[in-house]
Amino acid sequence: xxxxxxxxxxxxxxxxxxxxxxxxxxxxxxxxxxxxxxxxxxxxxxxxxxxxxxxxxxxxxxxxxxxxxxxxxxxxxxxxxxxxxxxxxxxxxxxxxxxxxxxxxxxxxxxxxxxxxxxxxxxxxxxxxxxxxxxxxxxxxxxxxxxxxxxxxxxxxxxxxxxxxxxxxxxxxxxxxxxxxxxxxxxxxxxxxxxxxxxxxxxxxxxxxxxxxxxxxxxxxxxxxxxxxxxxxxxxxxxxxxxxxxxxxxxxxxxxxxxxxxxxxxxxxxxxxxxxxxxxxxxxxxx
Amino acid sequence: xxxxxxxxxxxxxxxxxxxxxxxxxxxxxxxxxxxxxxxxxxxxxxxxxxxxxxxxxxxxxxxxxxxxxxxxxxxxxxxxxxxxxxxxxxxxxxxxxxxxxxxxxxxxxxxxxxxxxxxxxxxxxxxxxxxxxxxxxxxxxxxxxxxxxxxxxxxxxxxxxxxxxxxxxxxxxxxxxxxxxxxxxxxxxxxxxxxxxxxxxxxxxxxxxxxxxxxxxxxxxxxxxxxxxxxxxxxxxxxxxxxxxxxxxxxxxxxxxxxxxxxxxxxxxxxxxxxxxxxxxxxxxxxxxxxxxxxxxxxxxxxxxxx
Numbered sequence: 001x002x003x004x005x006x007x008x009x010x011x012x013x014x015x016x017x018x019x020x021x022x023x024x025x026x027x028x029x030x031x032x033x034x035x036x037x038x039x040x041x042x043x044x045x046x047x048x049x050x051x052x053x054x055x056x057x058x059x060x061x062x063x064x065x066x067x068x069x070x071x072x073x074x075x076x077x078x079x080x081x082x083x084x085x086x087x088x089x090x091x092x093x094x095x096x097x098x099x100x101x102x103x104x105x106x107x108x109x110x111x112x113x114x115x116x117x118x119x120x121x122x123x124x125x126x127x128x129x130x131x132x133x134x135x136x137x138x139x140x141x142x143x144x145x146x147x148x149x150x151x152x153x154x155x156x157x158x159x160x161x162x163x164x165x166x167x168x169x170x171x172x173x174x175x176x177x178x179x180x181x182x183x184x185x186x187x188x189x190x191x192x193x194x195x196x197x198x199x200x201x202x203x204x205x206x207x208x209x210x211x212x213x214x215x216x217x218x219x220x221x222x223x224x225x226x227x228x229x230x231x232x233x234x235x236x237x238x239x240x241x242x243x244x245x246x247x248x249x250x251x252x253x254x255x256x257x258x259x260x261x262x263x264x265x266x267x268x269x270x271x272x273x274x275x276x277x278x279x280x281x282x283x284x285x286x287x
Numbered sequence: 288x289x290x291x292x293x294x295x296x297x298x299x300x301x302x303x304x305x306x307x308x309x310x311x312x313x314x315x316x317x318x319x320x321x322x323x324x325x326x327x328x329x330x331x332x333x334x335x336x337x338x339x340x341x342x343x344x345x346x347x348x349x350x351x352x353x354x355x356x357x358x359x360x361x362x363x364x365x366x367x368x369x370x371x372x373x374x375x376x377x378x379x380x381x382x383x384x385x386x387x388x389x390x391x392x393x394x395x396x397x398x399x400x401x402x403x404x405x406x407x408x409x410x411x412x413x414x415x416x417x418x419x420x421x422x423x424x425x426x427x428x429x430x431x432x433x434x435x436x437x438x439x440x441x442x443x444x445x446x447x448x449x450x451x452x453x454x455x456x457x458x459x460x461x462x463x464x465x466x467x468x469x470x471x472x473x474x475x476x477x478x479x480x481x482x483x484x485x486x487x488x489x490x491x492x493x494x495x496x497x498x499x500x501x502x503x504x505x506x507x508x509x510x511x512x513x514x515x516x517x518x519x520x521x522x523x524x525x526x527x528x529x530x531x532x533x534x535x536x537x538x539x540x541x542x543x544x545x546x547x548x549x550x551x552x553x554x555x556x557x558x559x560x561x562x563x564x565x566x567x568x569x570x571x572x573x574x575x576x577x578x579x580x581x582x583x584x585x586x587x588x589x590x591x592x593x594x
């Protein structure tokens with residue numbers, strides 16, 4: 001295996017033809033393993049009632065393609081309402097996280113004031129407390145605020161992630177100081193320096209925060225499961241759990257439901273993957 | 288001049304200090320939303336969880352102070368030990384694989400050959416998908432009449448009850464967790480691999496070391512701190528496992544609750560209108576302490592190796 005070989009300089013040795021072939025063979029094998037299960041699910045969701053989904057040998061390509069299973073899911077559960085709820089939750093989560101984390105991160109990195117260290121410690125501690133160990137208390141808080149069983153209750157606890165605040169702080173701290181110093185001398189106040197100078201320079205990190213905030217909210221399961229009880233408020237993940245619990249035997253329906261839940265995200269990721277990997281490569285996720 | 292660590296909202300040495308002073312409210316305005324959320328939904332619930340764990344509170348009643356009664360009950364609760372066993376097994380089963388496999392994967396996609404961007408993105412797909420979607424996909428694949436059993440039968444094996452035998456269920460859930468996590472840790476390793484100097488490999492290759500040898504003597508030592516980070520991240524999240532087991536084994540954790548994990552117990556005990564908040568809080572405190580302990584353990588192991 002030559003996988004450890006780094007990129008040599010231009011004069012460096014080139015991998016031989018069969019090494020390259022071996023590498024592509026391995027890549028394709030892993031591809032089958034990671035993407036195959038999604039394709040199988042998609043295929044199942046497109047198979048009509050006349051087609052045996054249990055047949056052997058199995059067939060990945062459906063013989064009678066139909067969208068009836070998607071219509072079927074929509075008849076049983078209000079899947080489009082669930083999708084809309086998920087979209088609302090995810091979009092809100094993106095906006096609040098980007099705004100809140102950028103503001104707080106900027107203050108921690110660039111403004112000098114008494115209590116800055118204290119504020120930093122608060123964020124660090126909040127980051128260390130796992131959601132799973134405070135969710136019962138969170139549930140009681142939501143009941144007290146009468147936000148249980150609302151979408152606001154789903155969003156609120158994670159709406160400015162401490163982790164994101166620290167990510168933004170690091171991004172701002174890495175910017176050259178001189179430009180802002182000059183702006184300060186020219187009389188720009190903190191807000192103007194933040195909006196006009198600092199913010200445009202951290203777009204990469206902001207994009208990473210946005211993508212993770214969207215994914216996190218769209219995919220979240222445990223907290224919505226606890227806080228939501230009324231079917232009309234369900235997000236897609238909770239709705240899918242319900243579908244699975246009630247119609248477990250109808251694989252075509254469950255498959256159609258999962259495709260509805262995952263397809264928008266895969267499309268979104270496919271569109272953003274370039275800036276995503278660049279943002280991550282810039283060090284956003286590096287320990 | 289002051290060290291350029293931060294721009295003062297009012298720099299005391301400047302003549303306009305007095306004029307600028309009112310700007311000193313502004314840092315707190317910047318911080319307010321984030322700080323408020325961190326305090327109200329991070330630190331406050333933590334303190335309230337600790338406080339509740341010493342009471343017999345329920346969802347609808349405040350409860351009385353009962354000292355360590357919840358913790359005593361926990362020790363005598365067989366379900367607690369089952370949950371703890373399963374969560375610990377989950378860490379032991381998942382973490383080694385998540386430290387090693389993503390590293391191999393990262394090395395596989397490291398070199399910029401044509402089409403590599405597509406492969407990287409494709410390997411990341413399971414990370415993007417919700418754990419609910421991923422679990423349901425595997426429930427169908429591992430079904431008694433699903434694809435994997437069909438293939439096994441085609442090879443002459445009998446039907447394997449991946450989703451009915453308690454031990455196989457737990458192993459299946461672990462496999463799903465590993466499958467879903469591969470891409471996430473691959474990206475972390477990929478970023479770290481970019482910093483391993485190529486000369487080391489070259490020197491090693493000139494000395495006649497084979498690929499496996501180069502991997503063990505150059506790549507692994509250079510990536511040790513990243514591997515520790517991955518071990519810390521994956522062990523913490525493995526210990527808190529909930530969704531995979533909940534979805535694959537059912538809300539009560541499989542036959543006889545044999546597959547219940549600690550976080551599933553917290554959810555079962557503490558939610559709903561008749562939730563035993565006090566007892567669930569004691570369980571939560573245990574989850575927190577062990578999570579923190581795991582993190583410290585991994586980090587200490589790193590330090591010891593360094594010394």
